[in-house]
Amino acid sequence: MRTIFESMEHAAAIGIGGHVRPDGDCVGSCLALCYYLKKKYPNKKVDVYLEYVQDEFLFLPNSSLVKQTIDGSEKPVYDLFFALDSGDLDRLGFSEPLFHNAGRTVNIDHHITNQGFADINFIKPEASSTCEVLMDLLERDLLDTDLATCLYLGMIHDTGVFKHSNTTRHTMELAAVLISYDVPFSKIIDETFYQKTYLQNQILGRCLLESFMVLEGKCVVSYVKKETMDFYGAGSKDLDGVVDQLRVTKGVEVAILIHETGPLVHKVSMRSNHDVDVSAVAKQYGGGGHVKAAGCTVYGTIYDVINNITVHIEEQLKKLDTLRS
Amino acid sequence: MRTIFESMEHAAAIGIGGHVRPDGDCVGSCLALCYYLKKKYPNKKVDVYLEYVQDEFLFLPNSSLVKQTIDGSEKPVYDLFFALDSGDLDRLGFSEPLFHNAGRTVNIDHHITNQGFADINFIKPEASSTCEVLMDLLERDLLDTDLATCLYLGMIHDTGVFKHSNTTRHTMELAAVLISYDVPFSKIIDETFYQKTYLQNQILGRCLLESFMVLEGKCVVSYVKKETMDFYGAGSKDLDGVVDQLRVTKGVEVAILIHETGPLVHKVSMRSNHDVDVSAVAKQYGGGGHVKAAGCTVYGTIYDVINNITVHIEEQLKKLDTLRS
Incomplete structure (x- = not known):
């Protein structure tokens, strides 16, 4: 990194781009x-490009300066352009041309699939988050509350507040340093991670009440109809976290949330607590995801969807039983 | 601590007691x-006394050996007795006589109110948890997965998974060391902290659906009737976490959950996000608690309770407005 920062001394204009549909780690690392x-180069021009910044991240420094489009008809040319938290170039979205136009490019990321598409690449798949990779690159004596807040936010969003298996001893040690800079961590965790609108809590309530257990208590299923979502004026985003609340039901191996998005069209989100591979089920319906979190679209009545999906889950459970016995 | 461990060399029988209604930090630190x-003294007798161990903590080492009563009519006499996580002697409950009978006593705690009632006292009010105090006292070279798991469990329970303001840089650094011993932290957080029974999720769903906003969106209120709780065969414990889910509603300063426990009798739980002092409201009804978490019992119809409590909350909000302006 020292080399970048040395070469940066000569860069007058620096651009930073994050991935499409930016999450906490993306926004945190870019800001x-x-x-x-x-702070280090007060006289340089530094621009950040992100598709949007969620309301709950607007308290971060410089968030109001983020560019959501490219100004003017001529694309600006940056001496140096950073791609952050982006596994490949496509992920940059509207800022990709700026990357191509730049004098020199840098790629900082933690996705294992990142092939190293820039002139200089810092890719650490063992890091919890791009904020973790970044923190190891920055000069520690420039840390202050604002900088620490951005980095901390990214780390908690990609680790589920130090819960996901990507959390390491090093992650915790870095977070320890960060909170020593008076980061308002209680507030950040509550307001950016757990906060729900009244409406979202209503929908969560509906989904919990509609839930039922199948496969001898190993699978919990819930569904929400289009008319319910329309009644609340809610969108898919308002269902964030619902399947995770179902997942933490005692005894459950798999949680399924079915969201009717149109006539005989259902979006299915699945979560697995242990060894059931829900991505294998999703793939049968043209969907995808990971072993523990996957999704797909299934056509048919709600009854078809429940029957078809749970049959596949049952198969997965049986496979595991065989393996375990 | 070295002195205790040296004096312990001569103790043949050691007793450990935690507080009544033991929580994660209490069970974690005792075990x-x-x-x-x-591990250090394989030939000594070591007994742990706790009122009970919750099902979700039974995976901890030695949890099945915990004594929930005192054996026989003659009280055993320990050479050394540890009181853990207990702010005062009364908190020990049924094991208090064992403390009095012991040859020597040790008090390890983090409660600021702890007056130091034992022969040897280790009280660190700045520590997040008794597990944090304890970890600083133990010899690190005896750490292994089982020991680290007990200590980690206590820390996350008293800090709300590194969220509450008692979390410090030191807490995070200790937790970093602990997880490096292959503590199954994802599983522990999910299964001991977030897990809910199907029934608890049903009740949460009911309470979310019944909730409504008052005081211009600054206060969210919900209630649950005795007949609902009876229908589910649920107890007060099944309402744990409900008022916290209400508290994270966007825009809300205060969350209130009203639980009808008998004819015209209501238990009121209140949580404050920022500066409203809910304990001041609770005290007016003979209840108590802290600035941000308090409770009381209020008599009358549900309408009386809502009206009376919210009037007090409104007064608190007005006071704050005056202070802030």
Whole structure:
């Protein structure tokens, strides 16, 4: 990194781009790097490009300066352009042309699939988050509350507040350093991670009440009709977290949330607590995901969907029983 | 601590007691110390006394050996007795006589109110948890997965998984060391912290659906009737976490959950997100608690309770507005 920062001394204009549909780690890392560069080089131009910044992240420094489009008809040319948290170039979305136009490019990421598409690449698949990779690159003596807040936010969003298996001793040690800079961590966790609108809590309530257990208590299923979502004026995003609340039901191996999005069209989200591979089920319906979190679209009545999906889950459970016995 | 461990060399029988209604930090610290002592001194007798061990903590080492009563008519006499996580002697409950009978006593705690009632006292009010105090006292080279698991469990329960303001840089650093011993932290967080029974999720769903906003969206209120709880065969414990889910509603300063426990009798739980002092409201009804979490019992119809409590909340909000302006 020292080399980048040395070569940066000569860059007058620096651009930073994150991935489409930016999440906490993407926004956190982009704004952390922006803040750091502005602090270290007050006279340079530093621009951040993100599709949007969620309301709950607007308290972060420089969030109001984020560019959601490319100004003017001529694309700006940056001496240096950073792609952050983006597994491949496509993920940059509307800022990809700026990457191609730039004098020199840097790629900072933690996705194992990242092939290293820039002039300089810092890819650490063992890191919990891009914020973790970034923190190891930055000069520690420039840390302050604002910078630490951006980095901390990214780490908690990609680790589920130090819960997911990507959390390591090193992650926790870095977070320890960060909170020592008076990061308002209780507030950040509550307001960016757990906060729900009244409406989202209503929908969560509906989904919990509609839930039922199948496969001898090993699978919990819930569904929400289009008319319910329309009644609340809610979108898919308002269902975030619902399947995770179902997943933590005692005794459950798999949680399924079925969302009717149109006539005989259902979006199915699945979560697995242990060894059931829900992506194998999703793939049968043209969907995808990971072993523990996957999704697909299934056509038919709600009864068809429940029957078809749970049959596949039952097969997976039986396979596991055979393996375990 | 070295002195205790030196004096312990001569103790043949060691007792450990936690507080009544033991929580994660209490169970975690008692079983951590028990495990440590058994590992360090395999020939000594080490007994742990706890009122009960919750099902979700039964995976901890030695949990099945915990004594929930005192054996026989003659009280055993321990050479050394540890009181853990107990702010005062009364908190020990049924094991208090064992403390009085012991040759020497040790008090390890993090409650600021702890006056130091034992022969040897280790009280660190700045620590997040008794597990944190304990970890700083133990010899690190005896750490292994089982010991680390007990200590980690206590820390996450008292810090709300590193969220509450008692979490410090030191807490995070200790947790970093612990997870490096292959503590199954994802599983522990899910299964001891977030897990709910199907029934508890049903009740949560009911309470979310019944909730409504008052005081211009600054206060969310919900209630659950006795007949609903009876229908589900649920007890007060099944309402754990409900008021916290209400509290994270966007825009809300105060969350209130009203639980009808008998004819015209209501238990009121209140949580505050910022500066409203809910304990001031609880005290007016003979209840108590802290600034951000308090409770009381209020008599009258549900309408009386809602009206009376929210009037007090409104007063608190007005006071804050005056202070802030």
